Amino acid sequence: MKQSAVVLLSGGLDSCVTAAVARQNFDLALFFLDYGHRTNLRERRAFHDIADHYGVPPGHRLATGTDALRQVGGSALTDRNIPVPDADADRNDVPVTYVPFRNALFLSLGVSWAESIGASSVYLGAVEEDSSGYPDCTQAFCDAFARAVDYGTRPESHIRILTPVIHLKKHQIVRLGVELGAPLHLTWSCYRNSDRACGRCDSCILRLKAFETAGIPDPIQCES
Amino acid sequence: MKQSAVVLLSGGLDSCVTAAVARQNFDLALFFLDYGHRTNLRERRAFHDIADHYGVPPGHRLATGTDALRQVGGSALTDRNIPVPDADADRNDVPVTYVPFRNALFLSLGVSWAESIGASSVYLGAVEEDSSGYPDCTQAFCDAFARAVDYGTRPESHIRILTPVIHLKKHQIVRLGVELGAPLHLTWSCYRNSDRACGRCDSCILRLKAFETAGIPDPIQCES
Numbered sequence: 001m002k003q004s005a006v007v008l009l010s011g012g013l014d015s016c017v018t019a020a021v022a023r024q025n026f027d028l029a030l031f032f033l034d035y036g037h038r039t040n041l042r043e044r045r046a047f048h049d050i051a052d053h054y055g056v057p058p059g060h061r062l063a064t065g066t067d068a069l070r071q072v073g074g075s076a077l078t079d080r081n082i083p084v085p086d087a088d089a090d091r092n093d094v095p096v097t098y099v100p101f102r103n104a105l106f107l108s109l110g111v112s113w114a115e116s117i118g119a120s121s122v123y124l125g126a127v128e129e130d131s132s133g134y135p136d137c138t139q140a141f142c143d144a145f146a147r148a149v150d151y152g153t154r155p156e157s158h159i160r161i162l163t164p165v166i167h168l169k170k171h172q173i174v175r176l177g178v179e180l181g182a183p184l185h186l187t188w189s190c191y192r193n194s195d196r197a198c199g200r201c202d203s204c205i206l207r208l209k210a211f212e213t214a215g216i217p218d219p220i221q222c223e224s
Numbered sequence: 225m226k227q228s229a230v231v232l233l234s235g236g237l238d239s240c241v242t243a244a245v246a247r248q249n250f251d252l253a254l255f256f257l258d259y260g261h262r263t264n265l266r267e268r269r270a271f272h273d274i275a276d277h278y279g280v281p282p283g284h285r286l287a288t289g290t291d292a293l294r295q296v297g298g299s300a301l302t303d304r305n306i307p308v309p310d311a312d313a314d315r316n317d318v319p320v321t322y323v324p325f326r327n328a329l330f331l332s333l334g335v336s337w338a339e340s341i342g343a344s345s346v347y348l349g350a351v352e353e354d355s356s357g358y359p360d361c362t363q364a365f366c367d368a369f370a371r372a373v374d375y376g377t378r379p380e381s382h383i384r385i386l387t388p389v390i391h392l393k394k395h396q397i398v399r400l401g402v403e404l405g406a407p408l409h410l411t412w413s414c415y416r417n418s419d420r421a422c423g424r425c426d427s428c429i430l431r432l433k434a435f436e437t438a439g440i441p442d443p444i445q446c447e448s
Contacts, residue, residue, distance in 0.1 A: 074340030
């Protein structure tokens with residue numbers, strides 16, 4: 001019997017391909033966190049669609065929530081009063097869609113679940129270079145967090161943090177997903193909408209470019 | 225005007241004294257997380273009582289919740305089917321009251337809030353030696369987590385993790401609290417009950433010994 005690995009699955013492209021990678025060596029334990037963000041219900045549907053696609057049983061999927069990040073605020077994804085801007089390729093600061101220290105929350109809960117069910121690894125679909133420039137998507141952050149996991153969990157737990165797509169370009173992630181048969185048609189990336197992707201926000205633009213560069217049609221259609 | 229510091233305040237002895245320490249140098253921003261644990265409502269009351277005592281305005285207190293740790297399970301504090309054992313001084317493994325990687329969750333959310341409101345520090349009332357032996361209460365864990373904060377937040381945020389009572393004995397924490405005028409009569413420590421402390425669980429025994437050794441009567445009464 002394969003060991004289990006927890007995959008933090010937002011329902012987006014990167015985490016879907018990360019799940020496809022994890023699946024090669026592990027039984028999937030899929031984790032979704034609803035943090036009251038704009039597209040939470042659409043992403044939750046993508047999470048369950050992907051889990052269904054991979055035949056992950058109910059006991060190996062955990063979709064849970066917290067209101068804490070919405071109350072914390074400070075991001076266009078959780079505060080309805082801060083509009084989601086169109087993508088701006090010239091920008092090099094941390095954008096307003098950054099949700100403060102969000103990946104630390106995901107990793108913390110993923111590690112808690114891994115420790116509880118005896119999973120050996122937690123997969124995170126962070127992308128460092130070819131992304132929006134969020135500080136909690138960097139290799140340096142993930143490495144430091146992995147040290148905190150070593151010290152902060154039971155000595156016998158030995159939970160690893162794995163980020164298989166962190167240094168890939170987005171079009172490489174698309175190609176890897178296609179190669180592994182990942183259900184990219186079930187993913188959702190748009191920051192703004194839950195019915196038809198806007199095609200203009202940071203996340204849509206990164207996705208559209210990725211498919212275009214990979215020479216593969218995006219199975220999800222968008223407005224523009 | 226003083227800078228703000230986020231204090232992770234469970235409503236127990238250690239975090240109350242930690243708040244008293246933080247208050248010497250900072251405006252308090254008090255954070256409480258209801259994670260569906262046994263004594264959540266009683267602790268939430270202690271949190272607000274302490275916040276009221278210090279005159280912390282509503283905008284500087286954040287009491288929020290998540291069901292995730294209860295769903296994750298694996299602890300007597302979140303799973304009603306696992307009884308809270310009486311304290312056992314001879315035990316040297318990690319006890320069943322350990323909530324997997326809980327302090328990482330608290331710290332993650334505390335840092336998110338700190339980054340959102342521009343607070344410079346996050347205080348955690350972890351106690352390493354004179355405690356229940358939870359791995360996420362160690363200096364090594366807190367130091368590693370602090371590195372993750374350095375890398376995982378905006379470059380200009382510079383949020384420090386401060387643990388002023390981590391190397392104190394429990395009776396020293398009681399004395400420090402009395403010295404600083406901390407409202408110890410408003411705190412709650414029992415793992416089991418929400419009306420009258422049981423006096424037999426790990427947390428009660430540690431507290432009772434602490435007051436006894438300090439030569440100070442515990443303002444909270446217990447069953448036995």
